[in-house]
Amino acid sequence: MPVNLQDYQKKEYDVECDGRTTKLKPIKVWTLAPKGRKGVVIGLFKCPNGKTIRKSIGKIEP
DNA sequence: GTAATTGA
DNA sequence: TCAATTAC
Secondary structure (H helix, E strand, O other): OOOOHHHHHHOOEEEEEOOEEEEEOOOEEEEEOOOOOOEEEEEEEEOOOOOEEEEEEEEEOO
16 A cells, blocks of 8 residues: 555654664655665654664655 | 754 | 765
8 A cells, every 4th residue: 555754644653773773753744865776764863862763664665 | 975953 | 264964
């Protein structure tokens, strides 16, 4: 089924914060893909420790 | 290197 | 302005 960025926004993902795996909702999501090639969906997460990290949370086909 | 995004 | 994110 088709999945859009809003769907990624609502789910939670396991991210490594400060050596601890935490489930977080992404602050922001976008696709990262070179022209004509497949790419990934990047999520931006705010860790409990205050650090902001990016993580791939999905794959995108051209 | 390329792609978009933003914290640092 | 750069690092970092993924995978090709």
